[in-house]
Amino acid sequence: MDKSAYDFELEKIKKLIKERGARRVGLQLPDGLKTVATDIAAEISKETGAEVIISGNSCYGACDIDEKLERIVDVLFHFGHTENSFRESVYKPLFRKESVAKETSKSIYEIPKKVFFIELRSGVDIKPAVEKAVAEIKGDTVGLVATVQHVHTLKEAEIVLASFGKKAVIGKSRLKYDGQVLGCDFSSAMVPCDEILFIGSGSFHPAGLALYTGKRVIATDPFTTQISIYEAEELRKKRYLVIERALDTKSCGIIIGMKSGQFNLDEAVALRRKAIEKGLNAYLIAMDEIKEEKLLGFKVDAFVNTACPRVAEDFVHFEKPVLSINEFEVVLGERSWEDIF
Ligand code: SF4
Structure with missing residues (x-):
């Protein structure tokens, strides 16, 4: 990715580091921007004297703060996402129709003061x-x-x-x-x-x-x-096929996303109870990232994803069905097919 395509706000970053007297600085960039991470680190380090640590972990969204890195730095710059409401909004099951109404109550998480979001505005002519x-x-x-x-x-x-x-x-x-x-x-x-x-x-x-x-x-x-x-219908048909594959499920793994902004424990526990009431064997499985190789060993017929919904498309090719919460409720007979999206 071309560094000049985005505004990295390096002057603002350097000023902030100096003002706060930060000696150790963390940088977290989306995977597509890791190619420019070392350039940015070098510039910041040279001009502020701070020790810079780049997060080597994946970074899919604002929900995905590298909290281990955050603990060992004075300030962490998270690139490519906006800060407001993400932890609150992601935490709530947004794709559930009943939750679409505005929910602006107190956030589950306080956004840590030492994390700063750099939005990476593009300067390209649209x-x-x-x-x-x-x-x-x-x-x-x-x-x-x-x-x-x-x-x-x-x-x-x-x-x-x-x-x-x-x-x-x-x-x-x-x-x-x-x-x-x-x-x-x-x-x-x-x-x-x-x-x-x-x-x-x-x-x-x-x-x-x-x-x-x-x-x-x-x-x-x-x-x-x-x-x-x-085309919406084409995409929906793919999801319907995945649900059909899960209709005879006897046992399921309900995945809890352990990234703080994706953590949805209450929903996962509630789903497990519902599944058990319907006669299924249901297990809670906690993981940071949902990868097929991590799921292969579990002896269940299907999985339910209560974490980031962004990977639903990737799941289509998984050996076992991976359903969203709404899709799983269709399998349980608690939601109609027309009411999934
Ligand atoms: S939960 Fe997924 S889609 Fe939402 S901000 Fe995080 S990575 Fe992006």
Whole structure:
């Protein structure tokens, strides 16, 4: 990844280190940005005199603070995500329809003061990408969303769309910015519209948007101007097939995500009780990351994921079905198929 494509806010970081007199500094970057981690560490170290430690662990989201590293540094800079409400919002089972109403009560976690979030705003011109996407928009009104890297460009995108006679709706979000989406929070896309236009990179967010909004999603990548289309029904059919494979389940492992922002113990325990009431053998399994090789040894018919929902697509190819909470409730006969998403 090109370092110049994003604003790493290095001046702000160095100033903050000096002001706080931090002697040991942690850096946590998403995997795609690890290629520039050593450059950043070298610059910070040279100009502040601080000892810099780079997290070598995976970093999928703002929910995913490297807490072990956090313990041994004076200040930790977490790149690529926004700080507000993520631990609260991720902790709650967002994809459950009954929880979609605003829940702004006290956060389960206090965001530690020594963790600072650097959002990595992109400086790329989004106009060509939006203009190219217009040809794929079938309806008159689109819900306009972006990852935090491009969320500041949504107003400009709205103007571009208007020049082609397309109305854009930028939805209110539970996240820091209106129009912002996370893999576990598409609240800003829940707006009256014909389709969704997503500005950002990768397939994870647009696939999730299509799956959970039930709308056709046009994804446009500002860096490459590549357009991708995601059809909700196709994606939902894949999930239905996974649920069908789990309908005869006699035993299940209910996975508790041990990353603090993904930790959902109450829900996992409640699900296990429900499963036992329905005559299943159910076990709680705690893990940091859900990988197929880690699941292979368990003698159960299926798994239920109460952690990050972002990997649902990856699970499709697992030998044993891995279900979301809502999907598992269908298996238990407690939820209808129409009420999953
Ligand atoms: S999608 Fe997953 S990794 Fe991203 S913030 Fe939500 S829980 Fe964390």
